[in-house]
Amino acid sequence: MKMPAVKYQKGEKVMGRWPGSNLYYEVKVLSFDSMSQLYTVIYKDGTELELKEQDIKSAAGFQARSRSRSRSRSPGRRRSRSRSPARTTRRSSSRTAAAVAAAAITDSVPSSRRETRLKDTLETTAPENNSNNKHETLEEKQKEENNTTTKVYETYLEAEPEKNQARYNLRRRKDDGAAKEVTAKPEQLEVEEAKKAVAPIATLTTQLDFGGKLGAYFWLLFLPAWVLFLIIQVNLEDPSLANFPPPLPPLEAFLDAQALAFVILWIAFQAMLYILPVGKLSEGMPLMSGERLKYRTNGFFAIVVSAVVVAVALHQGLDLTYIHSHFLQLAVATFLIATLLSVYLYVRSRYAPQEQLALGGNSGNVVYDFFKGHELNPRIKDFDLKFFCEMRPGLIGWCLINFAMALAEMKQQNLEAPSNSMILVNLFQLLYVVDGLWNEEAILTTMDLMHDGFGFMLAFGDLVWVPFTYTMQAYYLVRHPNPLSFPALTAIVILKLVGFYIFRKSNSEKNAFRRNPSDPKLSYLKTIPTATGKSLLVSGWWGVIRHPNYLGDLLMALAWSLPCGFSHLLPWYYMIYFIILLVHRDSRDMSECRRKYGSAWDEYCRTVRYRIIPCVY
Numbered sequence: 001m002k003m004p005a006v007k008y009q010k011g012e013k014v015m016g017r018w019p020g021s022n023l024y025y026e027v028k029v030l031s032f033d034s035m036s037q038l039y040t041v042i043y044k045d046g047t048e049l050e051l052k053e054q055d056i057k058s059a060a061g062f063q064a065r066s067r068s069r070s071r072s073r074s075p076g077r078r079r080s081r082s083r084s085p086a087r088t089t090r091r092s093s094s095r096t097a098a099a100v101a102a103a104a105i106t107d108s109v110p111s112s113r114r115e116t117r118l119k120d121t122l123e124t125t126a127p128e129n130n131s132n133n134k135h136e137t138l139e140e141k142q143k144e145e146n147n148t149t150t151k152v153y154e155t156y157l158e159a160e161p162e163k164n165q166a167r168y169n170l171r172r173r174k175d176d177g178a179a180k181e182v183t184a185k186p187e188q189l190e191v192e193e194a195k196k197a198v199a200p201i202a203t204l205t206t207q208l209d210f211g212g213k214l215g216a217y218f219w220l221l222f223l224p225a226w227v228l229f230l231i232i233q234v235n236l237e238d239p240s241l242a243n244f245p246p247p248l249p250p251l252e253a254f255l256d257a258q259a260l261a262f263v264i265l266w267i268a269f270q271a272m273l274y275i276l277p278v279g280k281l282s283e284g285m286p287l288m289s290g291e292r293l294k295y296r297t298n299g300f301f302a303i304v305v306s307a308v309v310v311a312v313a314l315h316q317g318l319d320l321t322y323i324h325s326h327f328l329q330l331a332v333a334t335f336l337i338a339t340l341l342s343v344y345l346y347v348r349s350r351y352a353p354q355e356q357l358a359l360g361g362n363s364g365n366v367v368y369d370f371f372k373g374h375e376l377n378p379r380i381k382d383f384d385l386k387f388f389c390e391m392r393p394g395l396i397g398w399c400l401i402n403f404a405m406a407l408a409e410m411k412q413q414n415l416e417a418p419s420n421s422m423i424l425v426n427l428f429q430l431l432y433v434v435d436g437l438w439n440e441e442a443i444l445t446t447m448d449l450m451h452d453g454f455g456f457m458l459a460f461g462d463l464v465w466v467p468f469t470y471t472m473q474a475y476y477l478v479r480h481p482n483p484l485s486f487p488a489l490t491a492i493v494i495l496k497l498v499g500f501y502i503f504r505k506s507n508s509e510k511n512a513f514r515r516n517p518s519d520p521k522l523s524y525l526k527t528i529p530t531a532t533g534k535s536l537l538v539s540g541w542w543g544v545i546r547h548p549n550y551l552g553d554l555l556m557a558l559a560w561s562l563p564c565g566f567s568h569l570l571p572w573y574y575m576i577y578f579i580i581l582l583v584h585r586d587s588r589d590m591s592e593c594r595r596k597y598g599s600a601w602d603e604y605c606r607t608v609r610y611r612i613i614p615c616v617y
């Protein structure tokens, strides 16, 4: 069989396209892999990538074309015609190819800097294929108008993020040691290569979160103990810390077969609602492999059906105050289930294919990996365990428990209706959950779904922590009434609504942008392109602070604790925990984004200086 000729030879200097952009840089061909039909090239900054032939142009042809086209262009353009990437580097020797790509900035940078950067973009653009021609026409226009500049350029980049992902090997060849050899048939190569492109490498996780291996031991013991402590302490007549430690109930009081049966029934019921072919099938964000998973986003339907079923059961004489009187046993039963689930998740993560693993959770330490979780989207057929656990039994269970606490309060305090404080806590948290389920699709662009492995931390968090500690305010109010004056009530409601508005608007803005960056409704937003092909919002909510959604969430958390008054610290536990959680989450996210977006992220951080509270933090 005659082998096709290799177009570019080893050592040859050619122009290689930078992944996710239309920028071409001088690169040297290192090798050609006839199996995958990919060239390994090295950029001037030392980056080694694998490129397809169509993303390489011969240097001579590239310059000739640039020159002839430049002649017919504006003087500004002509002046720069012979500029090579090398010259770009000379002007600012520290700028790498990645940095230049990332710095093809938007309207947000001061105009002088913008011009300089725009030049980089224009001068290195190749005119070869149709899309490039389209690009170029747009650029010409931009140059003439000189005000919308790279916005158009960027829209073009963003229009094809998946294509970009599939076409480049973003993995540095230098790190390639652990990659498997390609043994697939030629027709499979395209897909296999796309998968290989950004698949995580089977290296050990070295950067450990949550206090590392020792931290994992600590959290594994502390988190369940803290839940038990809260439940026992808050139920004391005087839950103040002066009564710490609370008297421990006898061991047999922790376990209750009936409570376990209720929990299993509840989870099974939610699982049944989840798999019903009702509601939208939403697409998740592209995975490392380029694939997009489908999720049944019928959470709102699930909570409505659950409410109807609970109402019918109440009508039939079900005593929901059982939840209050057996809170401890229900929590222990749920903890057992979460632990079993985590063991299952740990075991299956050991057998999961490379491309389905999260970056973390592979430290080699069983306890740490069990705690952190390693498989990104563990599924049984189409049943997504992480999505289900995060959005259903715990979240809807939270509302059920709150409602049960309102009934228990009426029973305990001989009331005809729940107190105002209890009503506020119930309504506020119901709004939070219903909103989360109504906008269920938005969870697909959050950190948990996109980056974190599913292990004990999330399984326990979703199934135990959320329903049994987020309900602490309602649980507290059952035995510790806190009457509210009308002005206090009004102020708390306003605070909740302001927080909710910020939370919802900012989450929706990011979600809409991530789903369709070229959505005309978002065209007013300024963005920073990054070398990955994705952009970062730098105006709108995400231009005010780096985590506007956290700010809204924190204001809401404040509104949930205020109805409990200031007599005790425990109903404020959620507020304190949430500040710690979000500050830690923000720093985790910062490191992750810096790793992903490099200098573009630094540019974002320089532009948007504050993390969660404007002008403060």
Ligand SMILES: NC(=O)C1=CN([C@@H]2O[C@H](COP(=O)(O)OP(=O)(O)OC[C@H]3O[C@@H](n4cnc5c(N)ncnc54)[C@H](OP(=O)(O)O)[C@@H]3O)[C@@H](O)[C@H]2O)C=CC1
Pocket: 445, 446, 447, 448, 450, 503, 507, 510, 513, 514, 534, 535, 536, 537, 538, 542, 546, 547, 549, 550, 553, 581, 585, 589, 592, 593, 604
């Ligand atoms: N009640 C609770 O217990 C909890 C509630 N939450 C809430 O859940 C929601 C989701 O939170 P979380 O997942 O932590 O984080 P975010 O929804 O804020 O997601 C962070 C990701 O958003 C993307 N991003 C960051 N900055 C920008 C930008 N400028 N432009 C575009 N995209 C950007 C990045 O991902 P990429 O670039 O890869 O798309 C980043 O990794 C929040 O509202 C939070 O308050 C969170 C934790 C607990």
Ligand SMILES: CC(C)=CCC[C@@H](C)[C@H]1CC=C2C3=C(CC[C@@]21C)[C@@]1(C)CC[C@H](O)C(C)(C)[C@@H]1CC3
Pocket: 223, 390, 391, 395, 432, 433, 435, 436, 437, 443, 446, 448, 457, 458, 460, 461, 462, 465, 466
């Ligand atoms: C201490 C410990 C075990 C922490 C685990 C953290 C989890 C409890 C939280 C991580 C992210 C969460 C989110 C929600 C609930 C809490 C957990 C699971 C969330 C589902 C609540 C409802 C919101 O509308 C939300 C969908 C935005 C939110 C997403 C993140």
